[in-house]
Amino acid sequence: MKRYIYFAASPLRNFATSLYNISMQLSRFETVAQQVLEGSFKRLFGGYLEPQEVASRLARAMEDGIDDALSPDLFTVALHPRDYEHLCQQSGLETELAAYITRLVRQLGLGLAQRPLIRLILDKKAAQNRPRITAVFQDSHHRQITELHSVPVVQEEIIDAVMGLSAFLVVNGRKTYPIQKPIITVGRRNKNDIVLPVAAVSRRHVQLRWRYGRFILYDLTNRGRTAVNGIKVSEWPLQSGDVINISGQTLIYGEDTKDMSH
Numbered sequence: 001m002k003r004y005i006y007f008a009a010s011p012l013r014n015f016a017t018s019l020y021n022i023s024m025q026l027s028r029f030e031t032v033a034q035q036v037l038e039g040s041f042k043r044l045f046g047g048y049l050e051p052q053e054v055a056s057r058l059a060r061a062m063e064d065g066i067d068d069a070l071s072p073d074l075f076t077v078a079l080h081p082r083d084y085e086h087l088c089q090q091s092g093l094e095t096e097l098a099a100y101i102t103r104l105v106r107q108l109g110l111g112l113a114q115r116p117l118i119r120l121i122l123d124k125k126a127a128q129n130r131p132r133i134t135a136v137f138q139d140s141h142h143r144q145i146t147e148l149h150s151v152p153v154v155q156e157e158i159i160d161a162v163m164g165l166s167a168f169l170v171v172n173g174r175k176t177y178p179i180q181k182p183i184i185t186v187g188r189r190n191k192n193d194i195v196l197p198v199a200a201v202s203r204r205h206v207q208l209r210w211r212y213g214r215f216i217l218y219d220l221t222n223r224g225r226t227a228v229n230g231i232k233v234s235e236w237p238l239q240s241g242d243v244i245n246i247s248g249q250t251l252i253y254g255e256d257t258k259d260m261s262h
Helices: 015-021 028-045 051-066 079-086 093-108 155-167 256-262
Strands: 075-077 117-122 132-136 169-170 174-177 181-185 206-211 214-219 226-228 236-237 242-246 249-255
Touching: 051 079, 079 117, 093 117, 093 155, 117 169, 117 249, 155 206, 174 236, 214 226
Parallel strands: 075 117
Antiparallel strands: 075 132, 169 174, 169 249, 181 206, 206 214, 214 236, 226 242, 242 249
């Protein structure tokens, strides 16, 4: 049985209040990414926009590539010749970008299979100011999990807490899926933890992420096609009995196996 290491997310003051502000425009991921970004590059580069834009795109590529609560660790940034020349003048940029990814992964409570690597390459077909980024795993099978920067391996507590909650999803009143991982993805494509083979459902439609002792629902589509208890949401702290609607598909969230008999 494979064992993974997860970075514990750091606590944030007044987080409970922000969870219920469902009208906010940025997702939780984007908010954390921006906070880490601001602390990573303004000091080093004196406010230059270019490295910050690359870092922002790296964060989005990282989120798209998350697999089983693990972040991609090999990022290739294809740049227009002028952008490439300019960025290569920034000493240590690739190292700083890799450190940014590491900090972001830690803040989000995800895992890394390898130390992240960033590669800046020249691509004559790339548009200026629009880098193209690919995010993959150095080890496609995630065989080796490494400890980064002497972070203590205490993340088994997260798994124990998730298992202790005995959370589950009932899909369309027919099938029950136990939630036994810190991140669960729901969508149309077969790689999701819960597959909804319906054309109206996006390939990666929503995620349930373990945060601060509970699961938070995140809409990954930004198209207003996710609702909880009849309210359209982009982010929602789940409670037992919540009814999630995903493009006409109904999921009921529950906790504790006793709830399954009601």
